[in-house]
Amino acid sequence: MAHTRLSALTAILLAVTLTAAGCGSQGKGEVTASEKTGSTPAASKEPVKEVKLTVGAAAVPHAEILEVVKPKLKEQGISLDIKVFDDEGQLNPALKDKQIDANYFQHVPYLDSVKKEKGFDFAVTAKVHVEPIGFYSSKLKSKDEIKEGAKIGIPNNPSNEYRALVLLQQQGLIKLKEGLTTYEATPKDIVENPKNLKFFETDSATLPRALPDLDGAIINTNLVLEAKLDPKSALFREDANSPYANVIVVRKGDESREEIKKLDAALTGPEVKKFIQDKYGVAVVPAF
The missing domain is CATH 3.40.190.10 (Periplasmic binding protein-like II)
Structure with a gap:
């Protein structure tokens, strides 16, 4: 009986030794799939796919305000491309012709005054600031x-x-x-x-x-x-109670795009409000 138990114990020890030797040989001689790719199983998650969003804007303060939200949008998978137009009159035609995804330079009374004549089928998605004339x-x-x-x-x-x-x-x-x-x-x-x-x-x-x-x-x-x-x-x-808030404008139907919603949320957040107040004082007033 004792001899049987000893034989069994010897067999178990031999199996453990062979298993350990096998693991050691893999570590020394064989290359794992993780080692081939330079990644670990925990790091195999797919990276967030980046979406490009092109916004046309006037130089000041519009493009400067857009620069503030660029890093935040980057974290959300949106690459914000800011196109500054010296001739603001070209921003609505550029939006109509799909050269840009949105524009940021105008107030609603201005848009209303030109959209019928020019055939612009646009939607306003966010009010950002007022520039009191x-x-x-x-x-x-x-x-x-x-x-x-x-x-x-x-x-x-x-x-x-x-x-x-x-x-x-x-x-x-x-x-x-x-x-x-x-x-x-x-x-x-x-x-x-x-x-x-x-x-x-x-x-x-x-x-x-x-x-x-x-x-x-x-x-x-x-x-x-x-x-x-x-x-x-x-x-x-003008005082701050002006109907001339500068707005984000997109082609009608694009207001439901996720990246536009994220742009609007970023532009109407506390970081932008503080930036506007600190940088421009009486010249530019947050409209949110």
Whole structure:
């Protein structure tokens, strides 16, 4: 009986020894699948597939704000490609022609003023910021210095022209006719002009350069920033309760795309709000 137990024990020890020797030989001579690929079983998970999202934007502050969310979107598998357009008038045609996936430069009144004429079938997905327009002058120090017959520069595109004239009306300098409900107006719609102000209607981008030839001009804040003017130097400006929030615009039907939803969420988060407040102060106001 003792002899049987001893034989069994010997057989078990021999089996263990052979197994250990087999494992040792694999470690010294054979290459495992993990070693061939340089990975471990735990690291065999598929990497997240990156999706490219191209957004057209004005340079300041739009492209700068987009840069803030770029790293966060990268973590979510989205490669954000920011295309800056010097000619903002090309941003909507570029979106229509599928050169970009979204654009970020305009407010809803502007979009409404051009979409029917141009045949844009777009959707707005997020409100990001307001750029309060202001009255700037290289000659005057206060509103009270605006004299009889002063030459005032205003943007010549319909929605921003209306916006400029409404600002002058709020300051008591002119009065517009009643019933203007389409965010469109020109100096022809002025019914009272006690100082007989003369209006210089031109492309928005030229107004900062035209200041020396004018008594003052109403200029969009992004153009003020690009021209390196101090936004605090405005003699007066819109308040924060403006309908002119700058928005993310996409082709209709694309608002449900996951990457667009993630872009909107990133742009309306606390990190962007803090960036806008810290960098731009009174010049740019979060709209969320």
